[in-house]
Amino acid sequence: MVTRRQSALAASLDRRPALRSILQALRDPHTYDLRRNSFTLFGLIWGLPLSLFSIAIDLWVIGHPLRQEQFWREPIHLVFLLHPILFGIIFGAVGTVYSKQDRQIAELLDEQRRHLEELASANREMKKIDELKSQFMANVTHELKTPLVSIKGYNEAILEGRFGPLTAQQRHGLAVAVRNVGRLENMILELLEFDRIESHSYLPRMTDFDLVALIRLVLTNFQPQVDEKQLAIELRLPPRLEVRADYEGIRRVLLNLLSNALKFSGKGGAIGVEVQAGPDSPQADVTVWDRGPGIPEEAKRFLFTRFWQADGSSRRRHGGTGLGLAIVKGILDAHGSTADLDSAPGSGTRIRFRLPRVPTPASLQESAYASGTAAHPRG
Amino acid sequence: MLPEQPLILVVDDESDSLAYLFDLLHNEGYRVLPTPSALEALAQIAKRKPQLVISDLRMPDLDGLELLDRVKRDSPQTRVLLLTAYGTRAMSEDVLRRGGEAMLIKPSTSGEILRAVRRALEGAGAIPEPNGRGDR
Numbered sequence A: 001m002v003t004r005r006q007s008a009l010a011a012s013l014d015r016r017p018a019l020r021s022i023l024q025a026l027r028d029p030h031t032y033d034l035r036r037n038s039f040t041l042f043g044l045i046w047g048l049p050l051s052l053f054s055i056a057i058d059l060w061v062i063g064h065p066l067r068q069e070q071f072w073r074e075p076i077h078l079v080f081l082l083h084p085i086l087f088g089i090i091f092g093a094v095g096t097v098y099s100k101q102d103r104q105i106a107e108l109l110d111e112q113r114r115h116l117e118e119l120a121s122a123n124r125e126m127k128k129i130d131e132l133k134s135q136f137m138a139n140v141t142h143e144l145k146t147p148l149v150s151i152k153g154y155n156e157a158i159l160e161g162r163f164g165p166l167t168a169q170q171r172h173g174l175a176v177a178v179r180n181v182g183r184l185e186n187m188i189l190e191l192l193e194f195d196r197i198e199s200h201s202y203l204p205r206m207t208d209f210d211l212v213a214l215i216r217l218v219l220t221n222f223q224p225q226v227d228e229k230q231l232a233i234e235l236r237l238p239p240r241l242e243v244r245a246d247y248e249g250i251r252r253v254l255l256n257l258l259s260n261a262l263k264f265s266g267k268g269g270a271i272g273v274e275v276q277a278g279p280d281s282p283q284a285d286v287t288v289w290d291r292g293p294g295i296p297e298e299a300k301r302f303l304f305t306r307f308w309q310a311d312g313s314s315r316r317r318h319g320g321t322g323l324g325l326a327i328v329k330g331i332l333d334a335h336g337s338t339a340d341l342d343s344a345p346g347s348g349t350r351i352r353f354r355l356p357r358v359p360t361p362a363s364l365q366e367s368a369y370a371s372g373t374a375a376h377p378r379g
Numbered sequence B: 001m002l003p004e005q006p007l008i009l010v011v012d013d014e015s016d017s018l019a020y021l022f023d024l025l026h027n028e029g030y031r032v033l034p035t036p037s038a039l040e041a042l043a044q045i046a047k048r049k050p051q052l053v054i055s056d057l058r059m060p061d062l063d064g065l066e067l068l069d070r071v072k073r074d075s076p077q078t079r080v081l082l083l084t085a086y087g088t089r090a091m092s093e094d095v096l097r098r099g100g101e102a103m104l105i106k107p108s109t110s111g112e113i114l115r116a117v118r119r120a121l122e123g124a125g126a127i128p129e130p131n132g133r134g135d136r
Helices: A005-017 A017-027 A032-061 A068-073 A076-081 A083-159 A168-198 A211-221 A223-227 A247-263 A297-302 A312-318 A324-334 A361-375 B015-027 B038-048 B065-073 B089-097 B112-123
Strands: A206-210 A232-236 A242-246 A270-276 A283-290 A340-343 A349-356 B009-013 B031-035 B052-056 B080-086 B102-105
Touching: A032 A076, A032 A083, A032 A283, A068 A076, A076 A083, A083 A168, A083 B112, A168 A247, A168 A270, A168 A324, A206 A211, A211 A223, A211 A247, A211 A270, A211 A283, A223 A247, A242 A247, A242 A349, A247 A270, A247 A283, A247 A324, A247 B102, A270 A297, B009 B015, B009 B038, B015 B031, B015 B112, B031 B038, B038 B052, B038 B065, B052 B065, B052 B112, B065 B080, B080 B112, B102 B112
Parallel strands: A232 A270, B009 B031, B009 B052, B052 B080, B080 B102
Antiparallel strands: A206 A242, A270 A283, A283 A349, A340 A349
């Protein structure tokens, strides 16, 4: 509330701008700035010897200090006498500039600190949301999976003829339903797997298994799509190859890579799987390739990030959750392996990864034989 | 007269899943006792002494693992098979360590479920082959 006295004061100040600016200056903390005032004081002291020197010269030359009227006749003496004030003003101005700069820097730092605090609190908020999201994902996935149990179970049991014979048309219709429930289930499993990788609760359980048998098993899952698209599958696999890795994880990697290769292959195209391992190599090289549209250079950077597909229209054409390759990366990372990408638009895509081999008795014998011959080269 | 078919108790709080398991097993010729909650299942197990219990893992009143522990304590001859919508291999090892037969990940195919049931019953020293059409 504005009192009468305050408004009267304001009115009188309006009429006397000089008084107002003095009052304002007195209110301004800058007036009491130590750094600025020390500059002014230094100027005053610096100017003092000059005026004292001019008085001393007057005393020496004319025997007494100048009288008032003499100052006006020779104004240079006035300049000498006023030197402390002159220096005070000059140094004071410099001090003002410096202290203003100081204040600006302090304000900037303050602002910076405020921004940092805002960022930190935003970050805390994000982490909380991320935790909620993970929790939500786990719950939703479970809820999504529950109805699948009876849908898939009944459909499959009926399709298998457990509840009585079926006509050809019924069998066909149910087969389509079962296949699509399978797709739905796969997407839900993908979400679950992704959630496990994201929340760092995925730990590979290393076992020794035959990689070639696993590849052949995974390929059988895709037989219906392969037939539908009339794709040629080119395999270059050894008869068997033991690797040490997480069986379920590598199964998921192969499923996702092959599913992508199939998804992006046109009718009558070809996909392939190659496993290469030299006799002495401790690693197996696995390559999954297709002759699809390939991946543009600018897209490669994002390929293994979540929810991402090469372009927006691709999602509509090819479907999928966009999590496949993020899961591949997560699983391979946990194995200490990486997925190497070799692709150019129009010339297909090759994705290669390495897994550690299990030393077989045969390869142990081979190396024993090799060292034996080295020890007795002429023997 | 033929020897009596083994009795299988099925427990799942999800009524449709329960119905599916009942139909599947009943169709194979087993005697099936469906129960919608774990506590009711425990009461029935004490009374009817089934050869096999098939239980969901996540249930509101009693966790499937807890049910497994209680069944193994009260009637150790009863075999227990667990079903879960999501499980890890560590969890299925836990089930085996606690004396369960196996843990199946839902949705499993009907063939997988029937195979697991047959294996569990064989282990139980039961039992004549069911007189249904059989699995494939």
